[in-house]
Amino acid sequence: MTAGAGRRGVDADAAAAERRGLEEAERVELTVDAVAPGGHCVARFDGQVVFVRHALPGERVVAEVTELHRGFARADAVEILDAAPDRVEPPCPYAKPGRCGGCDLQHVAPQAQLDWKTAVVREQLTRLGGLTEAEIDGLGVRVEALPGGSLGWRSRVRYAVDAAGRAGLLKHRSHEVVPIDRCLIAHPAIQELPVLAASGARWPDADAVETVASTGGDVSVVAIAEGVPTPVSGPAVVREVAAGRDWSLPASGFWQVHPAAADTLVAAVLDLLDPQPGESAWDLYGGAGLFAAALASRVGDARVTLVESSEQGVSAARENLADLPRVEVVAARVETALARRRVTGPVDLVVLDPPRSGAGAPVVRDVVAARPRAVAYVACDPAAFARDVRTFTGLGWRLAALRGFDLFPMTQHVELVGLLLPPPSR
Numbered sequence: 001m002t003a004g005a006g007r008r009g010v011d012a013d014a015a016a017a018e019r020r021g022l023e024e025a026e027r028v029e030l031t032v033d034a035v036a037p038g039g040h041c042v043a044r045f046d047g048q049v050v051f052v053r054h055a056l057p058g059e060r061v062v063a064e065v066t067e068l069h070r071g072f073a074r075a076d077a078v079e080i081l082d083a084a085p086d087r088v089e090p091p092c093p094y095a096k097p098g099r100c101g102g103c104d105l106q107h108v109a110p111q112a113q114l115d116w117k118t119a120v121v122r123e124q125l126t127r128l129g130g131l132t133e134a135e136i137d138g139l140g141v142r143v144e145a146l147p148g149g150s151l152g153w154r155s156r157v158r159y160a161v162d163a164a165g166r167a168g169l170l171k172h173r174s175h176e177v178v179p180i181d182r183c184l185i186a187h188p189a190i191q192e193l194p195v196l197a198a199s200g201a202r203w204p205d206a207d208a209v210e211t212v213a214s215t216g217g218d219v220s221v222v223a224i225a226e227g228v229p230t231p232v233s234g235p236a237v238v239r240e241v242a243a244g245r246d247w248s249l250p251a252s253g254f255w256q257v258h259p260a261a262a263d264t265l266v267a268a269v270l271d272l273l274d275p276q277p278g279e280s281a282w283d284l285y286g287g288a289g290l291f292a293a294a295l296a297s298r299v300g301d302a303r304v305t306l307v308e309s310s311e312q313g314v315s316a317a318r319e320n321l322a323d324l325p326r327v328e329v330v331a332a333r334v335e336t337a338l339a340r341r342r343v344t345g346p347v348d349l350v351v352l353d354p355p356r357s358g359a360g361a362p363v364v365r366d367v368v369a370a371r372p373r374a375v376a377y378v379a380c381d382p383a384a385f386a387r388d389v390r391t392f393t394g395l396g397w398r399l400a401a402l403r404g405f406d407l408f409p410m411t412q413h414v415e416l417v418g419l420l421l422p423p424p425s426r
Contacts, residue, residue, distance in 0.1 A: 022048065022065055022073055029081070032059045035116050037124065037383060039104025039412035040074075050075050053172065054097055054107055056084035064097065067173075074173075086112035091151065092184045094169070095410075100180060101172030104412040110150055114406055117143040117414040121382045121404055129386035130393065143404035143414055146260045150409040154185045155213045156257045158224075159195060165204040166197035185410050187213035187259075193221060193233075212251045214238040215259050220251035242266065243294050249316040254287055258407045265417060266294045268403050269351055269376045272419040278302050279348035279373070284334045284363070288316035289327070291351045291378075296324045305343045309333040334359070338366035345370030352377045358384025364391040368422070375420040385416055396423045 022028070022045065030043040032055045040051035043063070052063050055077040062079035076097035080087065090096065090106035105113045121141055125131045146153075159167040162177035169178055181198030182191055190211045194201050203209055206223040209232075213219050216239030221232040229252040240247040240255055242262035249255060256262045269291055275281065275298035283292040286306035296304045304327045308314050314331040321327045330342050334354070337343050339362070350372045352359050358381065359367075367375060375392075379385035389399050401419040408414070 022068060024065055024068060026065045027062050027078065028065070028075075030061055030063050030075070030077075032057055032061060032077075034123075035119050037120050037412070043075075045073075048073060052077050053104065054078075055080075056087055056108060056112075058082075058084045059087070094178060094180050099171065100169045100178045101174065102169045102183070103185060103410040106410050110145070110409075113150075113409065114143045114145060117406065117412070118404065120412075121402075121414060121416065124382040124386040125389065125399075127386070128383055129389040129399075131389070131399070135399075139399065139402045141402055141404065143406050145406050145409070146258055146264060148258075148260060151184050152186070152188050152191075153259065153409060154183075154190070154257050155187045155215070155259055156255065157183060157186045157190050157211045159209045159211070161203045161206050161208055165202035165206075167195050167201065167203055167209045168197065186211070189213040189219045193219070195221060210252050212238055214255075215241045215262075216246065218251075222252045224252070243290060244297075245293055245320075247288060247290075247316075247320050249288050249320070250312060253312050253316055254310070256407065261405075261407045261415070262290055264405055264407075265378060265415070266290060268405070268417040269378065270294055270298065272401055272403075272417065273349050273351075273374050273376050275299050275349055280304070280346075281349040281351070282307070282343060282347050282367075282370075282372075283351045283353075284359075284367075285353045285355065286317060286329075286351075287313045287353070289321045289329070291353065292317070292327050293321060293324065295349065295351070296321075296327050299349075301326060302348075303328065305330060305347075307332060307334050307337045307343060335363050335366075338363060346372075348373045350375045352388075354379070354384070356381045356384060358388050360388070361391045364388055365395065368392070368395045368397065371422070373422075377416075377418045377420060379416040379418065380413065382414060382416060385418065389418070389420070392420050397421060398423075 032041045032043050036042050041055045043050045049072040052075050060082040061077040063075035064078045065075045067074040086109045094100035095103045095106035160177045166179045168180050179197040208224040210222040218238040220234030222229045238251050243266045277300040279299045280302045281295040281304045283306040286308045292306040307330045317329045347370050400421045403417045405415045
């Protein structure tokens with residue numbers, strides 16, 4: 001882009017703001033409409049779209065503008081003029097405008113949080129996935145709560161560290177650290193750790209502090225400096241229990257943050273795929289091998305191939321699956337492994353558990369080319385999932401079943417497990 005083009009873009013933004021009469025930090029009265037991805041609701045000011053946090057559909061609020069963009073603005077609801085029936089008082093004093101950005105929905109009643117997330121999933125499947133309302137109705141889409149309630153569930157918490165060495169959490173869409181005395185969604189054992197500024201703790205040499213309370217009963221603290229983890233207290237390798245097995249992995253390694261998440265997702269994948277003895281399987285983006293182990297328990301002597309790019313994940317998978325000789329662990333990026341035929345078809349079953357960005361069209365095309373009987377897609381982002389569903393359907397496949405789980409209460413995040421099937425003629 002030329003400097004002139006950039007200048008024209010800035011001028012256009014300024015002109016649009018002038019037409020709207022909106023300025024950063026300005027307060028305006030808004031009537032809030034439907035929920036939107038990202039923990040926002042949609043409102044309009046003089047026809048301009050405003051994404052409002054800390055609000056609920058149907059409310060009349062005073063909102064403070066936090067960002068101006070071409071075509072839309074962002075704002076926080078700072079005063080509620082007419083409250084929705086599903087509004088509750090946030091249990092955490094930091095879950096307010098301008099403070100901690102970790103929780104998006106503490107002002108929303110528990111059942112309404114599930115309804116909120118269900119509405120977002122439906123909207124993304126329609127807008128990005130190309131499904132009709134009738135098709136989505138046929139899936140019976142809804143988001144289910146996990147056991148344990150909305151507080152005290154998060155078994156892994158990464159705290160940021162500010163320039164004064166104080167550990168805290170980040171503001172929404174900001175690198176500013178908010179020092180806190182307690183995080184109420186953190187596991188009780190994490191809440192008791194002397195990590196936060198209120199305990200007098202300081203971390204002058206750390207960029208972040210990771211805390212873990214594993215399902216195996218381990219509690220650990222790891223300091224992170226320039227990406228390098230240093231164990232501070234508790235075991236450096238923690239024990240997790242899931243899918244009828246014990247798992248060992250570094251305290252700073254990846255594992256599901258809700259204690260019930262691993263078993264919930266495994267149960268959903270196995271139920272949807274219904275693996276049979278003798279069926280081969282791929283576990284793509286396999287991590288420490290949770291789904292590979294579950295598949296291996298069902299397919300007997302058939303081969304299960306796990307693909308993972310993270311060095312830490314590969315090491316954990318090879319250690320934890322050493323007793324399963326029919327499981328092969330491939331250290332590679334999934335797209336590279338498929339394109340270079342590091343894993344080869346045909347294959348009967350595929351589990352896709354990609355990062356938040358999704359699998360992407362090249363991976364979907366390569367999976368379809370392998371001609372599996374069924375694909376279970378585990379997704380942590382409805383938008384990326386919907387885009388990949390559209391790629392599948394464009395290749396003749398269909399989304400045959402979909403389950404949603406509230407693995408992240410009080411936040412806008414939701415986990416999905418979808419079953420994708422090839423055309424009946426295959």
